[in-house]
Amino acid sequence: MFDWDDLRVFLAAARSGSLSTASIRLGIDAATVGRRIARLESALKATLLVRSKSGLRLTAAGAYLLETGAQAEVAMEAAASVGHPDRIAGTVRISAAEGFGATILAPALSGLRRQHPHLRIELAASSGFLSPSRREVDMAVTLSAPDSARLVVEPLTPYQLGLYASPEYLERHPTPDDANDLTGHDIVGYVEDLIYAPELRYLDEVSPGLKPVLSSSSIRAQREIIAGDGGIGVLPCFMAIGLERVLPDLWIERRFWLSTHREVHGSARIKAVHAWIKDICDMHRTRLSPHERRGSDQDRPARQGSKRR
Numbered sequence: 001m002f003d004w005d006d007l008r009v010f011l012a013a014a015r016s017g018s019l020s021t022a023s024i025r026l027g028i029d030a031a032t033v034g035r036r037i038a039r040l041e042s043a044l045k046a047t048l049l050v051r052s053k054s055g056l057r058l059t060a061a062g063a064y065l066l067e068t069g070a071q072a073e074v075a076m077e078a079a080a081s082v083g084h085p086d087r088i089a090g091t092v093r094i095s096a097a098e099g100f101g102a103t104i105l106a107p108a109l110s111g112l113r114r115q116h117p118h119l120r121i122e123l124a125a126s127s128g129f130l131s132p133s134r135r136e137v138d139m140a141v142t143l144s145a146p147d148s149a150r151l152v153v154e155p156l157t158p159y160q161l162g163l164y165a166s167p168e169y170l171e172r173h174p175t176p177d178d179a180n181d182l183t184g185h186d187i188v189g190y191v192e193d194l195i196y197a198p199e200l201r202y203l204d205e206v207s208p209g210l211k212p213v214l215s216s217s218s219i220r221a222q223r224e225i226i227a228g229d230g231g232i233g234v235l236p237c238f239m240a241i242g243l244e245r246v247l248p249d250l251w252i253e254r255r256f257w258l259s260t261h262r263e264v265h266g267s268a269r270i271k272a273v274h275a276w277i278k279d280i281c282d283m284h285r286t287r288l289s290p291h292e293r294r295g296s297d298q299d300r301p302a303r304q305g306s307k308r309r
Contacts, residue, residue: 101125186231
């Protein structure tokens, strides 16, 4: 029989992909994390994790234990809260699209903490996403709806993107009158082979064949390139404060989706964070979608092309 606490250590390491990251989350040193996992492997007579250049990698046995261990973890959490089923406490890890996580969620976290002082929030706001279906996170805000029976998935909020440049760039270059004029400008965008979601392929919607001369895998880095007079680029409107709008009658609309693992969806802490994320989106509705939509526009699918009015 193995020590249940060793399973908790394994789950943290498997989800984070790193002994050092797991040690920070657990509040113990990395060497102890390694010893506890080795002890669990010895008890189960199976190799669970192997080291690789990118971090820890699950074996087949490790992947199976991650899935079944996560179910046991939910049951243990439920048992621990039997005397206080509605107490909002514990850790909630959220994966969010980089721009949304850093610009919309992060500044509001202190308010959530004041509202629920026993909550601990871990926000992963980066290029790419961690998966709630593999229990890498509890919740995820993504650019498209995940397809997994393990998840509760719902549309979160529409948001709009437009073309932006710095005032200084526009002082030195003629302002484009239409999308065809963009070919004469320095364009900022994503690194083509590092685009991790089809929803990020904006430039062809603006003007087919448009290519960036300055590019980054990070939308926040693109924003800084544009702010540093690097050219014209597509940004979410909620990230464009301080920049000048280019071709204001042209914009792109997308949608964020919110997903949670079914096993934790009904817990008090997840419901509290879920409600908070929805409230934050309602609070920033105009900032997320500054263009007034008319009639059936509100019912159009999330992925749609540039609109000209």
